Amino acid sequence: MLNKQQIKLYLGSIVLLFAIFTFHVEASDQPPLTHSLTTIAPPIVAASLRLENMDEELIDIKSLKGKTIVINFWATWCPPCRREMTSLEKLHLETKDNNVVVLAVNIGEDIETVFSFINSIEPSPTFPILFDKDSLAMEQWKVIGLPTTYIVNPKGKIVYKAIGGREFDHPDILKRVSHLNGLNKDENKK
Amino acid sequence: MNQIKLLTLIIFTLLLTPCIAEEKKSSTDPTIWEKTEKGVTFSLKQLYPDQVKAFYIGRGFTKDQIKSYAETCVYTAVLRNDKASGRIHFLRKNWTVKNKDKEQNIQENSEWLNLFKKKKVSPPALIAFRLSQLPEEQEYDPNGDWNQGMLSINTPIGTTFDITIDWDIKGNPYELKLKEVRCAKQATD
Numbered sequence: 236m237l238n239k240q241q242i243k244l245y246l247g248s249i250v251l252l253f254a255i256f257t258f259h260v261e262a263s264d265q266p267p268l269t270h271s272l273t274t275i276a277p278p279i280v281a282a283s284l285r286l287e288n289m290d291e292e293l294i295d296i297k298s299l300k301g302k303t304i305v306i307n308f309w310a311t312w313c314p315p316c317r318r319e320m321t322s323l324e325k326l327h328l329e330t331k332d333n334n335v336v337v338l339a340v341n342i343g344e345d346i347e348t349v350f351s352f353i354n355s356i357e358p359s360p361t362f363p364i365l366f367d368k369d370s371l372a373m374e375q376w377k378v379i380g381l382p383t384t385y386i387v388n389p390k391g392k393i394v395y396k397a398i399g400g401r402e403f404d405h406p407d408i409l410k411r412v413s414h415l416n417g418l419n420k421d422e423n424k425k
Numbered sequence: 426m427n428q429i430k431l432l433t434l435i436i437f438t439l440l441l442t443p444c445i446a447e448e449k450k451s452s453t454d455p456t457i458w459e460k461t462e463k464g465v466t467f468s469l470k471q472l473y474p475d476q477v478k479a480f481y482i483g484r485g486f487t488k489d490q491i492k493s494y495a496e497t498c499v500y501t502a503v504l505r506n507d508k509a510s511g512r513i514h515f516l517r518k519n520w521t522v523k524n525k526d527k528e529q530n531i532q533e534n535s536e537w538l539n540l541f542k543k544k545k546v547s548p549p550a551l552i553a554f555r556l557s558q559l560p561e562e563q564e565y566d567p568n569g570d571w572n573q574g575m576l577s578i579n580t581p582i583g584t585t586f587d588i589t590i591d592w593d594i595k596g597n598p599y600e601l602k603l604k605e606v607r608c609a610k611q612a613t614d
Contacts, residue, residue, distance in 0.1 A: 266503065269569030312484060312553060315573055343552035370552050380560045380572040398563070399505070399571035 268319060270405035271397070278392035281385070282375045284338075286365035289346060294338070294365055296387070302331075303415045304387040305337045305403075308367075308378045310344060310358045311352040315400030316382040320356060323405035326412065327362040334389070334416045337362040342370050342381065456609075462601040464509035464567065467590055469500040469603060472575065473611050484557075485550030486541075494537060498578040498608035502559045504590070505571035510607050513599075515592035516559045522578055524586040534558050582610050 274373040284306065285295040296304060307323055309316035320339070340371065341349050341364055355362050367373055368399065377383065384403075386395035459468035472480075477495035478488060501544050520531050534555055541551060559574035580586050585607050591600040 244611070264569075266505070271566070271568035271570075272564040273570065310553070310556065312480070312557065312572075315571075342556060343549045346548075369548070370556075379563050380574065381556055397570070398565060399569065399573075 268315070268400045268402040270402045270407050272386065272401075272408060272411060273397065275393050275396055278388065278390075278394045281387045281391055281393050282372075284340070284365075284372055286340065286367055286372060287317075288363045289350070294350040294363055296338075299336055300391050301334075301389050303335045303339045303389055303412060305384065305412065306376075306387065307337070307339045307382060307384045308342060308373055308376065309339055309382045310342050311348055312390070313381045317352070317356070319382060319400040319403060320353075320360060321324065321358055322401070322403040322405075324358045324360045324362065326409065328358075328362075329404065329409055330354055330364075330412055333413055338365055339363070340367050340372060341369050342373050344368075364389055386412060386415070430528050443487070458603045458606045460601055460603055461507070464507050465513060465592065465599070466503070466505045466507055466600065467601050467603065468503045469576070469588070469606055471609060472501055473497075473609070474498045475595050475611075477575070480557075481550070481554065484553035486554075490541060490544045490546050490550075493540070494577060496582070497532075498580050498582060500576050500578065500606075501573060502576040503571065503573045504559065504563075504565070505569070506565035506567050507569070508593060509567050509599075511594045512566050513592040513594055514563055514564045515562065515590070517559065520590045521589065522580060522588050523587050524580045525586055529579065532577055534561060537577075578606075578608065580608055582608055584608055 262396075281296070281304075283295075283297070285293060285297075285324065288294050289379065296306075305323070305326065307316075307319075309320070311317065323337055323339065327335075339360065339362065344366075345368075346366070349364060349366075355363070376383075380398060380402060384397045385393050388394045435480060454470075457468055457470045459466065461467075474495040477499045481491040481495070482488060495569055504515070517531055518533060522529050522531065538551060538555065540555065546554075557575055559576050560572055563572060566573060578586060578588070585605045587602055587604045589600055589602045591598060593599065
């Protein structure tokens, strides 16, 4: 009979082994992620987005007006979504003190599934993860494939889009996201 | 000891199923068919019936519900706009598969979804199915837009086929053909 301590140790070892295995497979056998962003010209008004987070609290992007928002639509079963998640966390850490909010909208999965995944990657996401259980928000945002990421400027307009996995902590993306935060106020007024 | 075995089985089943659909990118891998034409890259890698079943059972299907799909020769498809001259647009229903003298189009997602609804597949599983397929219509900008998804070819196991995909840039048509793609029964075939 195993006691609680032994079970915890056992489960911890399995999760760690899986994380190492996943990292190895995903880092070595997949096409490289790029760092391009498609400019939306002219910028278009972002659709509404009001969804629950991991703590079942409603998050409404209306309340984030005045900030740059990076909105990533994803699922745990989608390989490129999993690959880019750590780079989104690095983008979040690099920009969170500079008026940028990163949100990841999970499509169609439950909290337990998402929780297991985010605890298996390093760095584990600390930005809000929202749940679009019936995929209605995804349809409103005209997302066709996963992952898809939109970048919304402080005026509430979509200025960049990326279809497919990206390296979000690449200096080019960090620079373009940071650039929206008032460094070029004229551009945000468009 | 039995407890350890049981825990191992449960944990690895839960943790490994999300990996099933992953692409193995290698220019020397004989199970990957890949070609680049005018800056657009398309690749196929076969997913064997047991792999497809395991993936979808992990998403909420039963073995019976996914059986008919899993046995249609399913591939992980990747389509990328690396450096085409502009934004590409495609309609998957225009793509053709030629097996010996028979030519057919790719079966539409709606046909599968109707079948699954009759089999009472749960709504979250239907969402996962729809989104895990290569999109039926999509646009990719150059320098990196791409999608990875499953593609059912619906050709007999053990045969080979040619697949021709097409897209347009501002109405100008382009196409790419992968020749003699094999649909094996299992990985060792």
